[in-house]
Amino acid sequence: MTSPKPEPPHYDNPVIPGFHPDPSACRVGEDYYLVCSSFEYFPGVPVFHSRDLVHWRQIGNVLDRPSQLPLPADAMASDGIYAPTIRHHDGRFWVITTNTSHGGNFTVTAERPEGPWSDPVWIDLPGIDPDLAWDEDGNCWSAFAGAHGADFFGVQVARIDPEAGKVLEGPLPAWEGTGLQWPEAPHLYRIGEWWYLLIAEGGTERGHTVAVARAPSPRGPWESAPTNPVLSHRSTNRPIQSTGHADLVGTPDGQWWMVLLATRPRGYSPGFHVLGRETFLTPVRWEDGWPRVGPVELRERAPGSPRPVEPAPRRDDFDAPELDPRWISPRSRPDGSWSLTERPGWLTLRATGPTLDRPGCTFVGRRQSHPESRTTVLLDPGTGRAGLSVRVDEAHHYDLEVSDGRVDVVARIGPVRQTTAGRPVPPGPVILEITTRHVRELPPDDAEPRGLHVAAPDYVGFHVNGEPLAEIDGRYLSTEVATGFTGRVIGMYATGGTAWFDWFDHGPHDAAEGP
Template identity: 85%
Template sequence: MTPPKPEAPSYDNPVIPGFHPDPSVCRVGEDYYLVCSSFEYFPGVPLFHSRDLVNWRQVGNVLDRPSQLPLPADAMASDGIYAPTIRHHGGRFWMITTNVSHGGNFVVTAERPEGPWSDPVWLDLPGIDPDLAWDEDGNCWCAFAGAHGPDFHGVQVARVDPEAGKVLEGPSPAWAGTGLQWPEAPHLYRVGEWWYLLIAEGGTERGHTVAVARARSPRGPWEPAPVNPVLSHRSTNHPVQSTGHADLVTTPDGEWWMVLLATRPVGYSPKFHVLGRETFLTPVRWEDGWPRVGPVNLRERAPSGARPARVAPQRDDFDAPGLAPQWISPRSRPDGSWSLAERPGWLALHATGPTLDRPGCTFVGRRQQHPESRTAVLLDHGPGRAGLSVRLDEGHHYDLEVADGQAAVIARIGPLRQVVATRPVVPGPVTLVITTRSARRWTEGEEARSGLHVAAPDHLAFHVGEDPEPLAELDGRYLSTEVATGFTGRVIGMYVTEGTAWFDWFDHGPLDDPDRT
């Protein structure tokens, strides 16, 4: 009997789950580096490293100093940093992006990907989503999406000096796509005798697509692919939606791959995505001189030599001298708002604002990365007000809060703020737990009692101490992009709005993780 062929290695999408949109990737030797948009969060532009395109580890944030990331105190949610591009040229790493809240387009550079990265060099170019590419003569070309609104002109291209921040030629109109809305996210590539211009269009919602054109020069003229879009899941029932905002990379052995953003909407129509737009990976094939991709599946054939995917540790005991790069805060994180030295082994948070409903609060969180998750902290609270929050923006968050001898579940949904449930707590450290559980785990009886379809993408349960019964359960759809709008996803974090609080550890991972106690 002929033995069965070994199963081809595979990987699960998304390769970087949770709110990690607008991925851009470059390869240096056998190492891959990837960055994503960060919007109103500080530090900005998370930076990941991989050796196989499947297993990614966050090694830092490109914008980790206030001088690199000036965000007004009242910057709107989903403003801030849009669509970075990372490239390696001339022995240096280059990252170009847009701060839509302050200054526009800028470039930073570093000798090593872990940094330090330079302060911004600002470019006098309009629009968003800038890209950098160099030709064989050393000229640097910047493609970008023209300013939205009445002056929108599709994708434009300019020749620039990125070190001096000077525009040397242009900008000139390049390509407006196939006629769909918002042609954006351009990337330029030299492949053989052709320059390729990869863009996204159709909007970053369910109509998102990837399209491509080519020319003999970055100056054009641009010839669209005979079959565009080269990738789209629009108007399908595929579990992966909103495919777009892509970047291309080659492996050392010549394989082509694409990183892109997409969502995993669930629940009753119109379905909801709560983790934000995530980073997916898919193989690329070339047909008659054009790249073709898709569909993008939740399980794909792995790149040659890829190792089995592994889940990175999710627990932080706050024993390190500084905060890990996964920790983010809205707009800023003033030095006086937190400390790891005041009480060794604990994260101390000091209130800087009285509420999570407006900018200026003390909040330290990380992106929710699992559709079904468990997040727990050990909180030692003083006479103030502190807790654990699931945040989408100032107008949409659920809080498990301890104050005045009570634990409370508080829901902020648009203009409404309600204390849902309370119970007494004793002084001293207390464990707070928030779980997210998919709607499919709701029973038919629950649906019948509610008189509604099970519309929620998930349900959140709030536990205090060792009590197996939740203090409250809330519908997860109100912490989704479809309700709150915007471009981000859920961030779960610790906060204090009055006085000082100490956190001994923070643990976030899959709900059914057998290794979690």
């Protein structure tokens, strides 16, 4: 099987920016659907729709009920939901994934990708990153990454009954990869006369790669591609790094594409990625029965140029009867902690915990989706304590907080919590703004050594009613510092009393860039 490399149209890459890792996609007719990992956030597993693999719109979340997403109140950051796979079979949508904090591997199903999705059917499979594939006889196979400490630490396969949650055959050892660490993220495909097993290995950091093997059946034996890894950016100076955890999807005209995660590190060595792992797209060609994948290109739309489709709105005025599916909260979002009806046209947040430094706080946010961004809200704090925060986890966040007639900038970096700037504010609503920029604009009298400014991937600025208040080095809100698997989330919070937010706006720093 040999095919030409698809001619890619001009498109933005990443196709889904911000913290959207571990993408999996499927096609139904001329429509494409994609899901991503969500870790400790609720609701979980965002679902996207596209007609061209380039322009994606979030249409819901797979796990949008507490019964589907049982997370302990103290679940660690970067635990929770790992690596979902979405497939369409026999008239239904299927998602299989792992809850690393409770229960392990499970499937959910839906008639429509927007939902509602079923409650979980738990499956007694070890490991993580499960996949689903059906053979010509209707048997369902699941490939998954082996559990730590197992006799076979590689990719395994099992024949399962996904409706009953039963393992019917196996697990069977399949492939240990090419010898790099952490063979994981398997996807099984029947393409032509072969079964293909696509995996990631090398770790999800800069050594991440994509490799492939093939076999006459899901039981093996598996033959490694002679050109493995079929995709890797490791040890290159390309602006996109950590390429891996991929899924293949075919188009109606016979072309093939790959969705994958990758990062965009910036700043001085070793480089810092602050948005998390994002979803990218790259064309695939077939040569001698093997997929060939070129380097993943960073494509950016020219400022001011129109998009072929209307993007999701950057501003939310909280006039809808339900929260937009892009809003997420750490671990849970109790009904009593928020309301869209208590004060119509405003989002009401009621404190459920006294600090963002511990689980259990009231926080509603969106993934930061632009490297240079501007986020603005109108807050009525009442007599409570509330604000706008840039969050990675409980130990890494910057807050613009209003309380007792003051606004303060608070930085939590590991064990250190420090108020860096503040000023009085009059009673009533206040406009809070957080910006991220790559270059710090130093005042003329700045006397700090230049060495303090060379390493940052960006600078996080804080503004109140349009006036600057402070600016902080952004590297401390990066994965390289905070560790883990997530990216920045910018959101509204209340840690004392009740607060109201009239609107929230998040978009590129330069308005000329467009939404």
